[in-house]
Amino acid sequence: MPIPTSIALAYCADDRLFAEQIEKDLGSLASFRHFQGETENNGESLSDQLSGFRGPTILLVSDNFLRNPNCMHHANRLLSSRAGANEDTQAVLLDVERYDEQIGETVQVRANVARQVDIMNYINHWQERYLDLRRQKAALSEEIGASFDEYLAKIREISGQVNDFLHYLKDGMPLRLEEFAADRYRQFFIFLGAEDRWSGFQLPAKETTTVAAIPEPEPITEVKAPVITTPEPGPEIEPEPPVDASPSQPTEASEPDSEENAEEPQGGDVKAEKLIQRAWQLADDGEWHTGLDLLRSGTSAYPENQDLSYHLALMLATEADEEEEARGILNELLRNNPGQQDALFLSGELYLSDDDYQAARENWDTLADLNPGYPDLSQELGLLLVNHYPSERMAALEQLKAAAKAGSEEADVYHHYGRLLASEMDSPAKAVKALKKAVELDPENAAVIYELARQQHASGHYKVALDNYHRATELDASFLSSENEKAFAPPAKQKPRLMTEHEAGALSALKDNIAQLEALLQEREAAAREAEQNAAQALLEARVGHGKIALISGATSGIGLATARQLAEDGYRLILTGRRGDRLEKIATELREEHESDVLTLTFDVRDAGATQSAIDGLSKEWAAIDVLINNAGKAKGLSPIHEGSLDHWNEMIDVNLKGLLYLTRAVTPGMVKRKSGFVINICSTAGKEVYPQGNVYCATKHAVDALTAAMRMDLVEHGVRVGQICPAHVEETEFAEVRFDGDKKRASKVYKDFQPLISSDVAEAVAFILNRPAHVNVLDLVLQGKQQASSTMIDRSGRE
Numbered sequence: 082m083p084i085p086t087s088i089a090l091a092y093c094a095d096d097r098l099f100a101e102q103i104e105k106d107l108g109s110l111a112s113f114r115h116f117q118g119e120t121e122n123n124g125e126s127l128s129d130q131l132s133g134f135r136g137p138t139i140l141l142v143s144d145n146f147l148r149n150p151n152c153m154h155h156a157n158r159l160l161s162s163r164a165g166a167n168e169d170t171q172a173v174l175l176d177v178e179r180y181d182e183q184i185g186e187t188v189q190v191r192a193n194v195a196r197q198v199d200i201m202n203y204i205n206h207w208q209e210r211y212l213d214l215r216r217q218k219a220a221l222s223e224e225i226g227a228s229f230d231e232y233l234a235k236i237r238e239i240s241g242q243v244n245d246f247l248h249y250l251k252d253g254m255p256l257r258l259e260e261f262a263a264d265r266y267r268q269f270f271i272f273l274g275a276e277d278r279w280s281g282f283q284l285p286a287k288e289t290t291t292v293a294a295i296p297e298p299e300p301i302t303e304v305k306a307p308v309i310t311t312p313e314p315g316p317e318i319e320p321e322p323p324v325d326a327s328p329s330q331p332t333e334a335s336e337p338d339s340e341e342n343a344e345e346p347q348g349g350d351v352k353a354e355k356l357i358q359r360a361w362q363l364a365d366d367g368e369w370h371t372g373l374d375l376l377r378s379g380t381s382a383y384p385e386n387q388d389l390s391y392h393l394a395l396m397l398a399t400e401a402d403e404e405e406e407a408r409g410i411l412n413e414l415l416r417n418n419p420g421q422q423d424a425l426f427l428s429g430e431l432y433l434s435d436d437d438y439q440a441a442r443e444n445w446d447t448l449a450d451l452n453p454g455y456p457d458l459s460q461e462l463g464l465l466l467v468n469h470y471p472s473e474r475m476a477a478l479e480q481l482k483a484a485a486k487a488g489s490e491e492a493d494v495y496h497h498y499g500r501l502l503a504s505e506m507d508s509p510a511k512a513v514k515a516l517k518k519a520v521e522l523d524p525e526n527a528a529v530i531y532e533l534a535r536q537q538h539a540s541g542h543y544k545v546a547l548d549n550y551h552r553a554t555e556l557d558a559s560f561l562s563s564e565n566e567k568a569f570a571p572p573a574k575q576k577p578r579l580m581t582e583h584e585a586g587a588l589s590a591l592k593d594n595i596a597q598l599e600a601l602l603q604e605r606e607a608a609a610r611e612a613e614q615n616a617a618q619a620l621l622e623a624r625v626g627h628g629k630i631a632l633i634s635g636a637t638s639g640i641g642l643a644t645a646r647q648l649a650e651d652g653y654r655l656i657l658t659g660r661r662g663d664r665l666e667k668i669a670t671e672l673r674e675e676h677e678s679d680v681l682t683l684t685f686d687v688r689d690a691g692a693t694q695s696a697i698d699g700l701s702k703e704w705a706a707i708d709v710l711i712n713n714a715g716k717a718k719g720l721s722p723i724h725e726g727s728l729d730h731w732n733e734m735i736d737v738n739l740k741g742l743l744y745l746t747r748a749v750t751p752g753m754v755k756r757k758s759g760f761v762i763n764i765c766s767t768a769g770k771e772v773y774p775q776g777n778v779y780c781a782t783k784h785a786v787d788a789l790t791a792a793m794r795m796d797l798v799e800h801g802v803r804v805g806q807i808c809p810a811h812v813e814e815t816e817f818a819e820v821r822f823d824g825d826k827k828r829a830s831k832v833y834k835d836f837q838p839l840i841s842s843d844v845a846e847a848v849a850f851i852l853n854r855p856a857h858v859n860v861l862d863l864v865l866q867g868k869q870q871a872s873s874t875m876i877d878r879s880g881r882e
Contacts, residue, residue, distance in 0.1 A: 084110050084275050089134050091116040091127055091159070092141035093149045099141055099175055099258070106284055107266060118152035122232050126154040136169070137273060141258075142250065143175035144190045147203050150232075153239045153246070160249040171272045172255035194251045197382040201352060203247060204378050207240040208359065211371070237371065244378040353379060353386045360396065369400035390414045391423045404431050420451055426458060433461075438469045459483035460494050467497045474505055485515065492523035500532060509539040527557035534569065543571040625853055626653030630707050633657055634687055634745055635714030637664045639815030640764060643841035644711055647849050649678040656704060658683045658696070659714075687714050687741030697748035706756060709852060710749045712742045713764045717779045731778045738782035742789070750797065757801040762848060763790050767810040767864060773873040794861070803859040807847050810866040810873070811838035835878040836869040 090100045094117045104113045114134065118127040131138065140159060146152045160170060174192045181188045193199045214233050261268050270279040356379040363372035376393040383389055390410055397407035411428045414421055429444035445462045448455055463480030466473050481498035489495075499515035502508045516533040523529060531553035537546035550569045554561040580588070631648050635641040636657035645657055649672040659665050662684040669680040681704055685692040715738045718730035742763065753759025768776060769783030787806070794804035813833050843865060851860045869877040 084270075084273055084278060085136050087112050087114060087136045089114050089116055089131060089136060089138040090141065091131060091138055093117065093143060093146040093152050094119050095145040095149075096141055096143050096175055096177065099143075103139070103262075106262075107269060109285070110278075110282070118146070118149050120149065120151075122150060122235075123228065124151040127152050128155040128158040131159065138170040140170055140172045141175055142172055142255065143177045143192050144179075145177060146175075147192060147247075148206060150235055150239060153207070153243060154235055155238070155242070156246040157242055157249065160246065160253055170253075171261075171268075172250055172253055173261045174255050174257045176258070194247050194255075197384075198352075200244070200247045200251070201379075201382040204240075204243055204382065205352070205356075207236065207243045208375055208378075211236045211240045212359065212363075215366075215368075241371070241374045244381055248381070350386065353383050353389050357388060357392045360392065364396060364400050369396060372396060373401060387414060387418060387421055387424075391421065391427070394424070395427060398427065398431060404434065407431060419447070422448055422452055422455055425451075426455060426461075429461065433465065438465060441465060442470075453483070454487070456487075457484075457489075459487060460489045460491055464491075464493060464497065467501070474501055477501060478505055485518075490522060492519045492526060492529060495519035495522065496526075496529045496532065499536065503536050503539070509536045512536040513540055513542075525556060527553045527560060530556065531560050538569060543569075547571065626651040628654075629709065630654045630656065630704065631709035631711060632707050632745075632749065633711040633713055634741070635659055636668065637661045640809075640812060640841045640844045641711075641713040642668060643814070643845035644713065644848050645672065647842070647845040648709075648852075649676040649680075651849060651853075652676075653709070654679040654681075654704075656681045656683060656700075656707065658685065658687070660684065660686050687745055688736040690740075690744045693741075693744040694748045697745075705752065707749050707752060708759060710746065710753075710759070710761045711764065711848065712745060712761065714741050714745075715764065715766075715782075717776075720775045722775055723777045726778065734778055734782050738779075739785050739789075742786060746793065750793075750802065753802045754797065754800040759797075759802040760852060761793060761797070761802065761804045762851060763804075763806040764844070765790065765806045765808045767808050767866065767873055769808055770864065771873055776873070790862070794859075805851050805860045806862055807844060807851070808862065808864045809839055809844050809847075810870050811876075812841055812844060813838045814841040835880050836867070836876055837881045838867045838870065839865055 088111050090103065090113050092100050092115075097115075097117060100113075100115060100117075104115075107113070114136075116127060116130045116134070118124065138159075160172065174194075176189050176191050178187050179190050180186075211233075214229075214236055218229065218233060256268055265279065265282055265284055267276075267279055270276045270282070356375060360372035360375045360379075363369065363375065373393070373396055376389060376396060379386070379389045380393055391414065394407040394410040394414070397403040397410070408428065408431050411424045411431070414424045415428065418424075425444045425448040429441040429448070432438075432441035432444065442462070442465060445458060445465070448458055449462065453459070459480045463477050463484055466477035466480060470477070478498070478501040481494055481501065484491075484494045485498055495515045495518040499512040499519060502515060503512040513533065513536045516529060516536060519529045520526070520533055530549050534546045534549035534553060537543075537549060547569045550560070550565065554565075626648055629652075631653040633641050633645055633648070633655065636645050637659035641657075641659070645655055645668060649655060655672065655678060657665050657668060657680060662682070665682040665684060669682050672678040672680050681700075683696045685696045687693055716734060718733050719727050721727070721730075746761065750759070750761065753761075763786055765786045766783040768780045769785075769787035772780040772784075787808070790804060790806040797804055811833065847863050847865060851863065854860060869879075871877075
């Protein structure tokens with residue numbers, strides 16, 4: 082295929098040297114047209130410049146580009162076919178240098194869009210830039226000119242579109258400059274569909290080109306703030322501050338913190354919280370549309386952050402009046418996490434507004450089971466019951482009582498609470514107290530005042546009842562009637578009658594009988610409580626793992642986490658190990674709350690023999706007698722033929738899968754030998770039974786585990802220690818695939834896309850099965866595969882059931 086005669090080079094003006102070097106290297110092949118985004122704020126956008134060009138385009142994207150308004154305005158059109166972009170576009174990522182005044186050195190700034198956290202750095206930059214300009218406009222609203230308004234609108238458009246552009250850029254598989262220029266620009270020929278022309282191409286100066294062939298750029302000129310002019314003379318408006326000379330840049334992905342892939346950086350939660358605060362600040366200022374855009378960007382960048390999804394639904398419901406979309410977000414949130422309390426409460430409110438009382442009640446009942454003290458829950462649930470479930474007046478009474486104790490400021494709460502106290506509890510005095518609070522909160526409500534008058538009259542406070550009755554009739558004449566006039570009239574006074582001696586004796590005997598009955602009831606209640614406590618303790622002690630200690634390595638996720646939950650349910654005392662201390666503590670808290678488990682966490686790396694031995698030697702007397710060792714920590718890294726494999730990947734798999742298992746076994750089993758009892762279960766793999774292409778070293782480590790398991794059994798059999806292993810095939814609900822592909826979630830997700838593998842709890846249940854065999858039985862080897870998997874390479878990928 083011939084090379085086109087005209088090719089576009091599109092870039093930020095600050096990166097012109099890169100474009101000139103590319104033209105110098107490739108100029109003998111074609112004519113290059115240069116399109117550059119200038120640094121002036123009122124410059125023409127790069128997308129507008131390219132709108133009439135229909136040839137292939139090389140788009141040079143740097144940190145300068147991603148922070149330049151003329152490059153980023155309508156940038157979607159450069160890459161998205163839906164926005165009218167030329168499909169023959171190759172994005173090339175540049176690394177630029179910038180002088181850092183704080184450290185007095187030149188630093189390299191990398192354009193990175195590989196991770197969501199990298200994308201959020203640029204989203205935050207444009208949102209902050211827009212908010213700063215709005216603050217300037219608010220401070221000097223009478224002195225700004227039309228140019229400022231135009232620039233503000235331009236930045237607002239960018240802040241709303243930057244998320245889409247960055248995802249288009251990421252999904253388009255951009256090349257880094259060194260990749261594009263490598264091997265005599267071979268990727269250039271592939272891009273143009275003219276690879277047959279590459280073999281005869283020679284660079285002007287050298288046989289091959291390297292990254293060094295591209296000249297280092299001059300120090301980057303910052304994008305200038307708008308020059309703000311006004312129609313009439315007046316004080317100048319302070320221009321927008323220049324882009325920070327040393328912005329915080331995304332870094333390369335760090336080493337995972339466990340046997341599988343590391344979780345989202347903790348800073349993501351902090352950034353999400355800032356996004357939420359900023360969005361509501363915009364909504365408070367009347368810019369809820371922009372606030373919604375910001376929350377939508379946040380949910381795209383941090384899809385696992387439930388607070389972002391909840392606040393997006395909340396803003397849709399309260400600001401945008403988009404209850405249907407809000408309910409859809411809440412339903413999805415509750416499908417993924419049925420216990421998300423804020424989502425349950427808001428979902429109930431939305432159902433109530435649609436008169437779907439049963440759905441509202443179901444949401445709020447679930448929330449009450451999780452957290453009965455959730456703010457305003459008792460108030461809303463109590464009013465729902467009293468207004469729409471008349472047969473459940475006692476349940477309504479309990480909820481309204483809780484709302485009153487929590488300090489509700491709703492008059493309706495105390496109004497209905499007072500009425501129920503009178504009708505269901507026959508307690509007019511308590512009803513009066515509640516109704517007085519209702520009147521205090523709503524002093525012009527005739528119905529509440531009338532109800533207060535009725536209960537005061539029933540309590541014998543006739544004068545104040547009559548006064549409140551008159552007050553109610555003044556506010557609402559419908560309460561004035563001859564029946565009410567007669568009912569509230571003070572009763573005629575009567576002389577009190579003295580009690581006879583017989584009546585006094587009967588009353589004294591009645592009081593004695595009541596006291597005896599109360600004492601008997603208290604005695605029976607105490608006995609019932611003691612019996613209930615004893616029964617609960619007996620159930621705990623009857624669990625199969627009661628009194629036994631199990632140590633699980635790699636317990637922070639996947640199979641290790643599922644096994645921890647299974648053994649906690651079976652009553653084991655647990656020692657959980659891993660490298661992510663915070664995650665271990667969260668898991669320990671979960672197990673203590675759900676299963677009353679006794680849990681100890683140890684944070685160390687099984688690859689470190691000294692740290693492993695120290696952790697086991699440092700166990701207190703109450704934790705030292707380990708009954709069960711689950712060697713679960715393990716990982717796969719990379720998927721390459723033997724002649725292309727990474728030495729770092731090989732060493733990491735050998736260190737974790739083989740050495741880590743040996744170190745921990747060596748530290749724990751001497752105690753088992755001394756006590757003449759114990760159980761070691763190694764989590765192996767079907768990769769220890771067969772090999773598969775490009776799994777060379779991983780398969781070797783798992784074959785080693787298979788051999789070690791048999792050898793360990795021979796060494797320990799005379800000491801009463803049982804040894805077995807479980808060999809699962811593909812297992813979902815783990816971080817295995819993400820770690821193998823160095824955090825590439827898109828690639829990892831394809832592993833299980835079209836078939837149903839095992840899940841982590843399947844393996845955990847197999848562990849429990851082995852442990853629960855009679856003492857004379859030792860399960861040597863248990864191999865598990867999903868129904869659609871026949872071997873490591875033979876899988877029925879016809880879809881999930």
